[in-house]
Amino acid sequence: MTKSSSSRARPRSPGASLPSDPTTPNKRRKVTSDGDSLQSTPSNRAGSASKAASDAYRDMHVSDVEHPTANDIQDHSQCDFDQFLKTFLVRCHPSKDRQAIDKDALLKKCLEAVLPICRDEDLLDYLTLYCTVDGDEKTRYAPFVQAFNRSLQKLQTIKGHPLRKAHPSQYLFHRNDPNLLDGTYGRLTSKRKPDVVLVTFAAAQRSAGDYQDADWTEFAYKIGTNASQTTFQWTDILMSLEFKRNMAKLKGPRAKYTTELQQSVAAAPGGADIYKCPNGKLTVAAAAAFTRASASMPPPRPYATKGKAKTVSTESHRSVRATTTKSTLVSIEAARAKEKTTHGSASRTPTISGGSGPVPSRHSSYLGKTSSSSSDRPPMVQCAIYAAERLCSSIAVNHAINLLIVDDVAWVWWYDRAGAIQSTGVNIIQDLPRFLVLLLAMQRFSFEDWGVNPELGKAGTGALPHEPLTLTNDKGEKITIYFEEDISNRYTLRGRATRVISAVAKFPPSQTPGEPTPKDRPVAVKVYYPDETRQNEVTIVKMAQTAAVSIPDIEGHIPEIIVACDPGYSTGTIRAELGDLWLAPGANVPKLLRDLARPARVLRVIVFEKLQPIVSQSGPAFLTAWVECLRCHYELWAFGIEHRDPSLDNTMVRVTDSDVPGGKPIISGVMNDWDLANIRDTSQHTGLERTGTLPFQALELLTHKYWQGEIERLYRHDLEALIWVLPWVFLRMNGENTIENPPLEEWQTNDYRTCYKEKTAFLDEKYDYEPTESWQIEWPWGALLLHWLWKQKNSRLERENDAKRNAADNGQLGGKQDSHDVEYKRFWTVYKEAAESLSLNYLVALIPSSIKVQLC
Numbered sequence: 001m002t003k004s005s006s007s008r009a010r011p012r013s014p015g016a017s018l019p020s021d022p023t024t025p026n027k028r029r030k031v032t033s034d035g036d037s038l039q040s041t042p043s044n045r046a047g048s049a050s051k052a053a054s055d056a057y058r059d060m061h062v063s064d065v066e067h068p069t070a071n072d073i074q075d076h077s078q079c080d081f082d083q084f085l086k087t088f089l090v091r092c093h094p095s096k097d098r099q100a101i102d103k104d105a106l107l108k109k110c111l112e113a114v115l116p117i118c119r120d121e122d123l124l125d126y127l128t129l130y131c132t133v134d135g136d137e138k139t140r141y142a143p144f145v146q147a148f149n150r151s152l153q154k155l156q157t158i159k160g161h162p163l164r165k166a167h168p169s170q171y172l173f174h175r176n177d178p179n180l181l182d183g184t185y186g187r188l189t190s191k192r193k194p195d196v197v198l199v200t201f202a203a204a205q206r207s208a209g210d211y212q213d214a215d216w217t218e219f220a221y222k223i224g225t226n227a228s229q230t231t232f233q234w235t236d237i238l239m240s241l242e243f244k245r246n247m248a249k250l251k252g253p254r255a256k257y258t259t260e261l262q263q264s265v266a267a268a269p270g271g272a273d274i275y276k277c278p279n280g281k282l283t284v285a286a287a288a289a290f291t292r293a294s295a296s297m298p299p300p301r302p303y304a305t306k307g308k309a310k311t312v313s314t315e316s317h318r319s320v321r322a323t324t325t326k327s328t329l330v331s332i333e334a335a336r337a338k339e340k341t342t343h344g345s346a347s348r349t350p351t352i353s354g355g356s357g358p359v360p361s362r363h364s365s366y367l368g369k370t371s372s373s374s375s376d377r378p379p380m381v382q383c384a385i386y387a388a389e390r391l392c393s394s395i396a397v398n399h400a401i402n403l404l405i406v407d408d409v410a411w412v413w414w415y416d417r418a419g420a421i422q423s424t425g426v427n428i429i430q431d432l433p434r435f436l437v438l439l440l441a442m443q444r445f446s447f448e449d450w451g452v453n454p455e456l457g458k459a460g461t462g463a464l465p466h467e468p469l470t471l472t473n474d475k476g477e478k479i480t481i482y483f484e485e486d487i488s489n490r491y492t493l494r495g496r497a498t499r500v501i502s503a504v505a506k507f508p509p510s511q512t513p514g515e516p517t518p519k520d521r522p523v524a525v526k527v528y529y530p531d532e533t534r535q536n537e538v539t540i541v542k543m544a545q546t547a548a549v550s551i552p553d554i555e556g557h558i559p560e561i562i563v564a565c566d567p568g569y570s571t572g573t574i575r576a577e578l579g580d581l582w583l584a585p586g587a588n589v590p591k592l593l594r595d596l597a598r599p600a601r602v603l604r605v606i607v608f609e610k611l612q613p614i615v616s617q618s619g620p621a622f623l624t625a626w627v628e629c630l631r632c633h634y635e636l637w638a639f640g641i642e643h644r645d646p647s648l649d650n651t652m653v654r655v656t657d658s659d660v661p662g663g664k665p666i667i668s669g670v671m672n673d674w675d676l677a678n679i680r681d682t683s684q685h686t687g688l689e690r691t692g693t694l695p696f697q698a699l700e701l702l703t704h705k706y707w708q709g710e711i712e713r714l715y716r717h718d719l720e721a722l723i724w725v726l727p728w729v730f731l732r733m734n735g736e737n738t739i740e741n742p743p744l745e746e747w748q749t750n751d752y753r754t755c756y757k758e759k760t761a762f763l764d765e766k767y768d769y770e771p772t773e774s775w776q777i778e779w780p781w782g783a784l785l786l787h788w789l790w791k792q793k794n795s796r797l798e799r800e801n802d803a804k805r806n807a808a809d810n811g812q813l814g815g816k817q818d819s820h821d822v823e824y825k826r827f828w829t830v831y832k833e834a835a836e837s838l839s840l841n842y843l844v845a846l847i848p849s850s851i852k853v854q855l856c
Helices: 034-040 048-053 062-073 081-091 103-119 121-132 137-155 201-206 216-221 271-276 284-293 332-343 364-368 379-392 432-443 537-548 572-578 589-595 619-639 715-730 752-768 779-805 820-837 849-855
Strands: 077-079 172-175 181-185 188-192 196-199 239-244 400-406 409-416 419-423 469-472 478-488 499-506 521-528 561-565 604-609 651-656 666-671
Touching: 048 062, 062 271, 062 379, 062 419, 077 081, 081 103, 081 409, 081 419, 081 432, 081 572, 103 121, 103 137, 103 432, 121 137, 137 172, 137 196, 137 216, 137 239, 137 432, 172 201, 172 216, 181 379, 188 379, 196 201, 201 216, 239 379, 379 400, 379 409, 379 419, 419 572, 469 561, 469 604, 478 521, 537 561, 537 604, 537 619, 619 651, 619 666, 619 715, 619 820, 715 752, 715 779, 715 820, 752 779, 779 820, 820 849
Parallel strands: 077 419, 239 400
Antiparallel strands: 172 196, 181 188, 196 239, 400 409, 409 419, 469 478, 478 499, 499 521, 521 604, 561 604, 651 666
């Protein structure tokens, strides 16, 4: 039975008979879902960027994004809570010479400055309620909001510190749960509900419905404790707070606070161990156990506190019966001993630091789950999902800061396109002064400190529309870009995070007498975060333009850049400021050792001419453009510019008016997106990087060897990627529209193993598929090219086996590799034979003249 691309099977087009493949009988496999890739393929840590690049998101439900997001934070970095405090305080210091600031002295001075607030009667009452209120985690939202809005109110005018004044936007905490915040990703929409958020006073007013005229105090203590009236947008949110409740009661506020640290709590583990922390059970004991399980990784260093700490009876938060005891700092070794009791007598149950209830035992079954309910979803993953939503909400957002609060312990999480950084935990009740210093700094944050790039947008404006952007081109002309709507915006937490926006470029009046001012021009604005060691895409395109002068197959087939800039943001800045970072215990060591040298990512904006998708054309127009892209790609590879990521989205067309009045538009194929390209012999990248879009990836690259960096990307891999575009179009597209229930959906995955299985199975079964109405004639020709790929794959496997038997395997499939010109000629031989056998003369006419001579 054939596999039809529509509800009705159609006969094959007339033409030459198709060869049969001597394969094993077809075996249909159960496809591994994206959701369980974290457990089923632990070495394949494909994250949100990989899934987005493959268009693998089916919807934006939490279950669809959870595991890719978890993969993104498995290899996060960690640092002491005080490192974040010092870094944030320095950012709020008015001194222009930040290098000269004594960070330790600054922290101590700020800790001393907030001590009077720790005696505030109202604050202590709210904290006591937070520690004693009955119910689930939601009952803690209101006292938390009240307590720390009270803190912000007192910090507004606090004296005795050298920081700048509080930001005029009057930040405040506000309950959000159960309200949903929407995110838009093309045709998909996400709905998330952070528990508590930090917003500007203006955003709270704007979102408050009937209470828009209320003052800051009313929002801080009443309206902000109830989310029934609010309708926030992601661009309103400065920080999201995720709460988890494990303990019924918490130790109340201390009778007296000092600047000394009372308690340090380990950061949550990394790797797959994050799924051993269901429902926020992030105890020191659990973290120590994960550290022990990953003995090859150095454990986080505990704080070294001076003197003795005091502990307070939980009977009363103002008890004066405080007794001097041994420091409550729990060392890793002590935590390990405590953790052992979870496997012993039921009467000996350890407690979470600061709490009075039992710590549940470890649940190894979480590692085997293929999906997670909200009750067992790790809270650090939930936090990361909120961060991704904020990062994707606007091109102006460079980083996000969130807080994870489990009972009375808070962890700071920093997210940017290079990954996540987690602090050690601090007890917000017992170490109240330190948490107040955190708020002291955050209250003085500028919007830039909150991650809003000042050149690309403004915060606190509701929908945060993309402001007009003025850029200067190579001629010194100022070009103003007016944004319209997204062309492409995909959910990603880390990586390049490419976003493309439709816009109009307005040019300045011409300075040349008699020369008219250029007309407004439709453009596409590309905003992304490339690896700073990669050669600038602008440089690569300019080099290609130089080559186009003497190589006809390049001229007219590369994109035109109108203007570009780097707005001055680097993910390396925060890491340099924090200084001493360590790697999350439990994470994959070999991969992390490579990540240690991973360069920072920089923000880049490039304004291109606006091109059309290649699928806007069909029939001969489509294939002519496809061949033009293929020829341009080869000539640039031969010139020394290696694209390394051909895909359907990266093959475009330029449509221009005919020179003849009333003539048909001129359509040219354009090989687009050169941000992953290498300039041979000058690039710092070796060709061993894992670039490419999975549905179009060459089969040899959908292997463990490639994903471990053991296979160099060659010309034939890019050529194969261009060929894989054909079945995707022929079997799924009618004109520029995707048919209903299209085949090959399994290729859209972030799991390279699944993609490999599905594509190799397709090669075995390709003649069982039927093309759409638009491609009845061309599909047999495309199938012949795929048959050639199938033979090439088997031939390489045979050569590899021969090499192994001869003990001469050099780490590349098939031993010595053929040069790009040999592969190119080999392709055209098969192309020509297939086209001639089907009498597709227009395809024969597209063969380069130099190749025709060689094939004669």
